[in-house]
Amino acid sequence: MIELPSQTIFYTIEKAIKEYRRFAQRNLNKTIDKITIDQALLLIFLNKHPEFSQKELGELMFKDNASVTRMIELMTKRDYLERFVDKEDRKKYNLNITAKGKKILTDLNNIILTNRESALIGITKQEITQLNNTLNKIINNCNTK
Amino acid sequence: MIELPSQTIFYTIEKAIKEYRRFAQRNLNKTIDKITIDQALLLIFLNKHPEFSQKELGELMFKDNASVTRMIELMTKRDYLERFVDKEDRKKYNLNITAKGKKILTDLNNIILTNRESALIGITKQEITQLNNTLNKIINNCNTK
DNA sequence: CAAAAATATTTGATATATCAATTAAATGAA
DNA sequence: TTCATTTAATTGATATATCAAATATTTTTG
Secondary structure, X not given: OOOOHHHOHHXXXXXXXXXXXXXXXXXXXXXXXXXOHHHHHHHHHHHHOXXXXXXXXXXXXXXXXXXXXXXXXXXXXXXXXXXXXXXOOOOOEXXXXXXXXXXXXXXXXXXXXXXXXXXXXXOOHHHHXXXXXXXXXXXXXXXXX | OXXXXXXXXXXXXXXXXXXXXXHXXXXXXXXXXXXXXXXXXXXXXXXXXXXXXXXXXXXXXXXOHHHHHHHHXXXXXXXXXXXXXXXXXXXXXXXXXXXXXXXXXXXXXXXXXXXXXHHOOOOOHHHHHHHHHHHHHHHHHHHHO
């Protein structure tokens, strides 16, 4: 008989990221109204790379085009973003962060910084490097076969 | 300025589990028709613990009651499961794996075993222990604050 | 025991995930 | 230059995630 899923390392990986997401979302809710972790991440990425297309944002965030389309639709309706057709390539859109979106971004910085630090308390730099290495091995194994 | 999300360890954790899930789902699709990873996991858990309630299954699989209800509804419609009201506590259901579900379980064993092994190629036992320890620190950090 | 609290599940609303098909625009090759 | 291919985004269908409210059934407690 194979091991129960809950006995495997994949289970722990999944649990870790889900706990972190829940934790991060709870902390977000305390300060910012009506924003999901993923919407926040999208704002951060877009702020750093204003030229990114929806497709590129999706790749960064592990989402397919359809999910990104619907996220951006919603964020536009909520007035965090505006969209304009790209002059160079009219298949694409340019995305702009609105004033309301910018405001959220400034609030986000502290919250996210605190989230990350709190989640990593008691973990050494070396441990994180090791974690990163091992996870990357798994990522490669899953991609090449 | 804070680090981009894609620079953090949380990003790598998320990427690892998503790649593994995609990988596992692809391999599942090769052999078994119309079953998701989560449905497969539910079958495995239920097979090992036939007495578990929907609530308990949800806790094991990081899902809330509503998600479990809908999963089980679907799996019942697809004839992988049957439900009966529990005689002892009529709030609960007893879940039974059908013959069709049992058949899938036997196919699952090999696939899942191979998935797990392939994803962990080149990773030592000691690395996995370390991975497990570090992830559990993150899990605890997120739960206690 | 009766009323209140707790428990297991369901339902509704809304967001996201995934896949397949579609649309519109840009690019490439004959 | 035109037709086929590729690309970016959308849409539809279905499944799942999450939260809040509702339902039905215990359990507790005064």
